[in-house]
Amino acid sequence: MKNIRGCISIVVIFLMIVTLGGCVTPAVNALGTSESQVKMRSIQTRAFDTTDKKKMMQTVISTMQDLDFVIDKADLTLGSVTGTKFLGYAVVTMSVIVRPRGEKQLLVRANAQYGIKSVEDAVTYQDFFTTLEKAIFLTAQQVD
Protein backbone atom coordinates (compact mmCIF):
# COMPACT_ATOMS: atom_id res chain seq x y z
CA MET A 1 0.00 0.00 0.00
CA LYS A 2 2.86 2.31 0.92
CA ASN A 3 4.49 1.45 -2.37
CA ILE A 4 1.42 2.45 -4.33
CA ARG A 5 1.26 5.77 -2.52
CA GLY A 6 4.90 6.40 -3.33
CA CYS A 7 4.22 5.55 -6.94
CA ILE A 8 1.28 7.93 -7.14
CA SER A 9 3.30 10.76 -5.65
CA ILE A 10 6.08 10.24 -8.17
CA VAL A 11 3.58 10.20 -11.03
CA VAL A 12 1.98 13.42 -9.78
CA ILE A 13 5.33 15.17 -9.50
CA PHE A 14 6.27 13.98 -12.97
CA LEU A 15 2.94 15.16 -14.40
CA MET A 16 3.39 18.53 -12.72
CA ILE A 17 6.78 18.99 -14.31
CA VAL A 18 5.48 17.96 -17.74
CA THR A 19 2.36 20.13 -17.53
CA LEU A 20 3.86 23.22 -16.02
CA GLY A 21 6.98 22.95 -18.18
CA GLY A 22 4.58 22.54 -21.13
CA CYS A 23 4.45 25.43 -23.55
CA VAL A 24 7.14 27.56 -21.94
CA THR A 25 10.09 28.03 -24.24
CA PRO A 26 13.15 29.96 -23.18
CA ALA A 27 13.76 33.33 -24.84
CA VAL A 28 16.69 31.79 -26.68
CA ASN A 29 14.17 29.91 -28.82
CA ALA A 30 12.81 33.20 -30.15
CA LEU A 31 14.87 32.73 -33.29
CA GLY A 32 14.40 28.99 -33.57
CA THR A 33 12.20 26.91 -35.85
CA SER A 34 11.83 23.17 -35.77
CA GLU A 35 12.43 22.82 -39.51
CA SER A 36 15.66 23.60 -41.35
CA GLN A 37 16.09 27.00 -42.95
CA VAL A 38 16.42 25.54 -46.45
CA LYS A 39 13.34 23.36 -46.07
CA MET A 40 11.19 26.23 -44.74
CA ARG A 41 12.25 28.41 -47.68
CA SER A 42 11.30 25.78 -50.19
CA ILE A 43 7.92 25.19 -48.49
CA GLN A 44 7.14 28.91 -48.30
CA THR A 45 8.46 30.14 -51.66
CA ARG A 46 7.20 29.90 -55.26
CA ALA A 47 8.37 31.55 -58.48
CA PHE A 48 6.01 33.07 -61.05
CA ASP A 49 6.76 34.01 -64.68
CA THR A 50 5.93 37.70 -64.44
CA THR A 51 7.77 40.89 -63.55
CA ASP A 52 4.74 42.99 -62.67
CA LYS A 53 5.39 43.40 -58.93
CA LYS A 54 2.49 45.76 -58.35
CA LYS A 55 -0.05 43.46 -60.00
CA MET A 56 1.37 40.49 -58.10
CA MET A 57 1.02 42.38 -54.82
CA GLN A 58 -2.56 43.35 -55.63
CA THR A 59 -3.32 39.72 -56.43
CA VAL A 60 -1.70 38.59 -53.18
CA ILE A 61 -3.86 41.14 -51.34
CA SER A 62 -7.10 39.99 -53.04
CA THR A 63 -6.21 36.36 -52.36
CA MET A 64 -5.62 37.11 -48.70
CA GLN A 65 -8.91 39.02 -48.55
CA ASP A 66 -10.68 36.05 -50.13
CA LEU A 67 -9.17 33.92 -47.37
CA ASP A 68 -10.74 36.24 -44.76
CA PHE A 69 -7.57 38.14 -43.89
CA VAL A 70 -7.76 41.83 -43.05
CA ILE A 71 -4.70 43.61 -44.46
CA ASP A 72 -2.67 45.46 -41.80
CA LYS A 73 0.29 46.74 -43.78
CA ALA A 74 1.61 46.89 -47.33
CA ASP A 75 4.75 48.33 -48.88
CA LEU A 76 5.41 48.40 -52.61
CA THR A 77 9.15 49.09 -52.34
CA LEU A 78 9.77 46.11 -50.10
CA GLY A 79 6.97 44.14 -51.77
CA SER A 80 5.48 43.16 -48.43
CA VAL A 81 1.90 42.52 -47.37
CA THR A 82 0.85 41.63 -43.81
CA GLY A 83 -2.62 40.52 -42.74
CA THR A 84 -4.55 39.06 -39.81
CA LYS A 85 -7.32 36.50 -39.75
CA PHE A 86 -9.44 35.39 -36.79
CA LEU A 87 -10.30 31.72 -36.55
CA GLY A 88 -12.59 31.32 -33.56
CA TYR A 89 -10.35 32.46 -30.72
CA ALA A 90 -7.12 31.93 -32.62
CA VAL A 91 -5.30 34.72 -34.41
CA VAL A 92 -3.54 33.89 -37.67
CA THR A 93 -1.04 36.41 -39.02
CA MET A 94 0.58 36.08 -42.39
CA SER A 95 3.14 38.12 -44.25
CA VAL A 96 3.98 37.78 -47.91
CA ILE A 97 7.03 39.22 -49.65
CA VAL A 98 7.19 39.66 -53.44
CA ARG A 99 10.63 40.21 -54.91
CA PRO A 100 12.28 39.90 -58.34
CA ARG A 101 14.19 36.76 -59.26
CA GLY A 102 16.46 37.31 -62.27
CA GLU A 103 14.91 39.34 -65.06
CA LYS A 104 11.85 37.31 -65.88
CA GLN A 105 10.45 36.03 -62.62
CA LEU A 106 9.04 37.06 -59.29
CA LEU A 107 9.52 35.16 -56.06
CA VAL A 108 6.59 35.05 -53.65
CA ARG A 109 7.29 33.98 -50.10
CA ALA A 110 4.60 33.57 -47.47
CA ASN A 111 4.98 32.84 -43.78
CA ALA A 112 2.17 32.36 -41.31
CA GLN A 113 1.73 32.10 -37.57
CA TYR A 114 -1.16 30.40 -35.82
CA GLY A 115 -1.47 31.78 -32.28
CA ILE A 116 2.02 31.38 -30.83
CA LYS A 117 3.08 28.74 -33.33
CA SER A 118 4.83 29.11 -36.66
CA VAL A 119 3.01 27.28 -39.44
CA GLU A 120 5.48 24.76 -40.83
CA ASP A 121 3.09 22.50 -42.71
CA ALA A 122 3.81 22.27 -46.46
CA VAL A 123 0.17 21.52 -47.38
CA THR A 124 -1.11 24.72 -45.74
CA TYR A 125 1.26 26.86 -47.81
CA GLN A 126 0.41 24.83 -50.93
CA ASP A 127 -3.27 25.71 -50.36
CA PHE A 128 -2.34 29.39 -50.34
CA PHE A 129 -0.25 29.18 -53.52
CA THR A 130 -2.98 27.17 -55.29
CA THR A 131 -5.46 29.96 -54.55
CA LEU A 132 -2.93 32.59 -55.65
CA GLU A 133 -2.23 30.69 -58.89
CA LYS A 134 -5.91 30.68 -59.80
CA ALA A 135 -6.19 34.40 -59.10
CA ILE A 136 -3.22 35.41 -61.26
CA PHE A 137 -3.64 32.78 -64.04
CA LEU A 138 0.01 31.74 -63.75
CA THR A 139 1.67 28.57 -62.55
CA ALA A 140 3.47 28.61 -59.23
CA GLN A 141 6.85 26.96 -59.68
CA GLN A 142 8.67 25.13 -56.94
CA VAL A 143 12.01 26.75 -56.12
CA ASP A 144 14.94 24.64 -54.98
Add this chain to the structure above:
Amino acid sequence: MKQISKLSVLLAIPLLCLGVAGCETVPKGFLKPNEASLENRQLQMRQYETINQEQILSSVAGVLQDLGFTLDASETQVGFVAASKKADATNVGQVFFMALLGGANAVAACDASQVIKASVITKPSLDGKKTVVRVTFQRVVWNQAGQINRVETIKDPAMYQKFYESLSKAIFLEAQQI
Protein backbone atom coordinates in the same frame (compact mmCIF):
# COMPACT_ATOMS: atom_id res chain seq x y z
CA MET B 1 -2.13 9.57 4.96
CA LYS B 2 -5.01 8.08 3.04
CA GLN B 3 -6.28 11.59 2.44
CA ILE B 4 -2.98 12.63 0.98
CA SER B 5 -3.07 9.88 -1.60
CA LYS B 6 -6.67 10.78 -2.44
CA LEU B 7 -5.56 14.37 -2.88
CA SER B 8 -2.73 13.37 -5.18
CA VAL B 9 -5.13 11.33 -7.33
CA LEU B 10 -7.46 14.33 -7.47
CA LEU B 11 -4.50 16.50 -8.47
CA ALA B 12 -3.33 14.02 -11.06
CA ILE B 13 -6.57 14.02 -13.05
CA PRO B 14 -6.65 17.73 -14.01
CA LEU B 15 -2.90 17.70 -14.56
CA LEU B 16 -3.24 14.74 -16.88
CA CYS B 17 -6.02 16.51 -18.78
CA LEU B 18 -3.89 19.64 -19.09
CA GLY B 19 -0.89 17.63 -20.19
CA VAL B 20 -2.84 15.76 -22.86
CA ALA B 21 -4.57 18.91 -24.16
CA GLY B 22 -1.18 20.63 -23.97
CA CYS B 23 -0.37 23.45 -26.34
CA GLU B 24 -2.82 24.26 -29.11
CA THR B 25 -1.98 22.53 -32.35
CA VAL B 26 -2.11 24.18 -35.75
CA PRO B 27 -5.16 22.97 -37.69
CA LYS B 28 -4.88 22.16 -41.39
CA GLY B 29 -6.61 23.76 -44.34
CA PHE B 30 -7.12 27.26 -42.94
CA LEU B 31 -5.58 28.80 -46.07
CA LYS B 32 -8.15 27.20 -48.37
CA PRO B 33 -10.95 29.34 -49.76
CA ASN B 34 -14.37 28.32 -48.45
CA GLU B 35 -17.84 28.52 -50.00
CA ALA B 36 -18.52 31.83 -48.27
CA SER B 37 -15.71 33.65 -50.14
CA LEU B 38 -17.91 34.55 -53.12
CA GLU B 39 -20.68 35.80 -50.87
CA ASN B 40 -18.17 37.85 -48.86
CA ARG B 41 -16.87 39.40 -52.06
CA GLN B 42 -20.33 40.64 -52.97
CA LEU B 43 -20.73 42.08 -49.50
CA GLN B 44 -17.33 43.73 -49.36
CA MET B 45 -16.78 44.95 -52.94
CA ARG B 46 -18.12 47.82 -55.02
CA GLN B 47 -17.11 49.25 -58.39
CA TYR B 48 -16.83 52.93 -59.25
CA GLU B 49 -16.92 54.38 -62.76
CA THR B 50 -13.53 56.04 -62.69
CA ILE B 51 -9.93 55.04 -63.28
CA ASN B 52 -8.61 57.65 -60.90
CA GLN B 53 -7.57 55.37 -58.04
CA GLU B 54 -5.92 58.13 -56.05
CA GLN B 55 -9.13 60.13 -55.96
CA ILE B 56 -11.07 57.09 -54.73
CA LEU B 57 -8.42 56.34 -52.11
CA SER B 58 -8.44 59.89 -50.76
CA SER B 59 -12.25 59.74 -50.59
CA VAL B 60 -11.90 56.46 -48.68
CA ALA B 61 -9.53 58.11 -46.18
CA GLY B 62 -12.03 60.94 -45.81
CA VAL B 63 -14.93 58.55 -45.20
CA LEU B 64 -12.94 56.61 -42.60
CA GLN B 65 -12.39 59.92 -40.80
CA ASP B 66 -16.09 60.73 -41.15
CA LEU B 67 -16.86 57.42 -39.43
CA GLY B 68 -14.48 58.22 -36.57
CA PHE B 69 -11.56 56.00 -37.59
CA THR B 70 -7.93 57.05 -37.31
CA LEU B 71 -5.54 55.95 -40.05
CA ASP B 72 -2.92 53.33 -39.08
CA ALA B 73 -1.12 52.56 -42.32
CA SER B 74 -1.34 53.25 -46.03
CA GLU B 75 0.44 52.53 -49.31
CA THR B 76 -1.04 54.65 -52.09
CA GLN B 77 0.70 52.82 -54.92
CA VAL B 78 -0.98 49.51 -54.17
CA GLY B 79 -4.20 51.31 -53.21
CA PHE B 80 -4.24 50.40 -49.51
CA VAL B 81 -5.49 52.19 -46.37
CA ALA B 82 -5.92 50.69 -42.88
CA ALA B 83 -7.65 52.43 -40.00
CA SER B 84 -8.95 51.62 -36.54
CA LYS B 85 -11.39 52.96 -34.00
CA LYS B 86 -12.10 52.32 -30.32
CA ALA B 87 -15.74 52.11 -29.35
CA ASP B 88 -18.11 51.13 -26.58
CA ALA B 89 -19.28 47.51 -26.78
CA THR B 90 -21.60 47.48 -23.78
CA ASN B 91 -24.78 45.55 -24.40
CA VAL B 92 -27.37 46.58 -21.79
CA GLY B 93 -29.31 43.33 -22.22
CA GLN B 94 -26.21 41.21 -21.64
CA VAL B 95 -25.20 43.19 -18.53
CA PHE B 96 -28.71 42.83 -17.06
CA PHE B 97 -28.84 39.10 -17.80
CA MET B 98 -25.37 38.42 -16.35
CA ALA B 99 -26.13 40.52 -13.24
CA LEU B 100 -29.32 38.53 -12.74
CA LEU B 101 -27.44 35.24 -13.08
CA GLY B 102 -24.14 35.84 -11.34
CA GLY B 103 -23.99 39.28 -9.74
CA ALA B 104 -21.03 41.64 -9.93
CA ASN B 105 -18.46 38.99 -10.85
CA ALA B 106 -20.45 37.91 -13.88
CA VAL B 107 -20.94 41.52 -14.96
CA ALA B 108 -17.15 41.91 -15.18
CA ALA B 109 -17.21 39.28 -17.94
CA CYS B 110 -19.60 41.34 -20.09
CA ASP B 111 -18.47 43.09 -23.26
CA ALA B 112 -17.14 46.55 -22.40
CA SER B 113 -15.03 48.03 -25.17
CA GLN B 114 -13.92 47.16 -28.67
CA VAL B 115 -11.40 48.10 -31.32
CA ILE B 116 -12.74 47.99 -34.87
CA LYS B 117 -10.20 47.65 -37.65
CA ALA B 118 -11.00 48.58 -41.23
CA SER B 119 -8.81 47.75 -44.20
CA VAL B 120 -9.55 49.12 -47.67
CA ILE B 121 -8.02 48.08 -50.98
CA THR B 122 -8.61 49.78 -54.33
CA LYS B 123 -7.52 48.30 -57.64
CA PRO B 124 -8.41 48.56 -61.31
CA SER B 125 -11.21 46.25 -62.49
CA LEU B 126 -10.41 43.40 -64.90
CA ASP B 127 -11.38 45.46 -67.97
CA GLY B 128 -9.36 48.40 -66.64
CA LYS B 129 -12.23 50.86 -66.99
CA LYS B 130 -13.42 50.98 -63.41
CA THR B 131 -12.00 51.00 -59.90
CA VAL B 132 -12.84 48.20 -57.50
CA VAL B 133 -13.00 48.99 -53.78
CA ARG B 134 -12.97 46.25 -51.16
CA VAL B 135 -13.34 46.91 -47.46
CA THR B 136 -13.03 44.39 -44.59
CA PHE B 137 -13.80 44.94 -40.92
CA GLN B 138 -12.55 43.08 -37.84
CA ARG B 139 -13.12 43.68 -34.18
CA VAL B 140 -11.57 42.73 -30.85
CA VAL B 141 -13.90 42.93 -27.83
CA TRP B 142 -12.67 43.40 -24.26
CA ASN B 143 -14.72 42.70 -21.11
CA GLN B 144 -14.96 44.95 -18.06
CA ALA B 145 -12.06 43.14 -16.40
CA GLY B 146 -9.82 44.12 -19.33
CA GLN B 147 -9.57 40.64 -20.87
CA ILE B 148 -10.23 39.87 -24.52
CA ASN B 149 -13.72 38.39 -24.81
CA ARG B 150 -13.65 37.58 -28.51
CA VAL B 151 -12.13 38.40 -31.87
CA GLU B 152 -14.13 38.28 -35.08
CA THR B 153 -14.49 39.36 -38.68
CA ILE B 154 -17.55 41.57 -39.01
CA LYS B 155 -20.03 40.16 -41.55
CA ASP B 156 -22.96 42.47 -40.81
CA PRO B 157 -24.28 43.75 -44.20
CA ALA B 158 -25.55 46.96 -42.57
CA MET B 159 -21.99 47.98 -41.69
CA TYR B 160 -20.78 47.54 -45.29
CA GLN B 161 -23.84 49.32 -46.67
CA LYS B 162 -23.25 52.27 -44.37
CA PHE B 163 -19.61 52.46 -45.45
CA TYR B 164 -20.39 52.42 -49.18
CA GLU B 165 -23.26 54.90 -48.79
CA SER B 166 -20.85 57.31 -47.11
CA LEU B 167 -18.19 56.62 -49.74
CA SER B 168 -20.55 57.31 -52.66
CA LYS B 169 -21.59 60.52 -50.99
CA ALA B 170 -17.96 61.54 -50.37
CA ILE B 171 -16.93 60.81 -53.98
CA PHE B 172 -19.85 62.93 -55.20
CA LEU B 173 -19.08 65.77 -52.79
CA GLU B 174 -15.39 65.80 -53.64
CA ALA B 175 -16.13 65.78 -57.38
CA GLN B 176 -18.28 68.85 -56.81
CA GLN B 177 -15.48 70.29 -54.66
CA ILE B 178 -17.65 70.78 -51.58
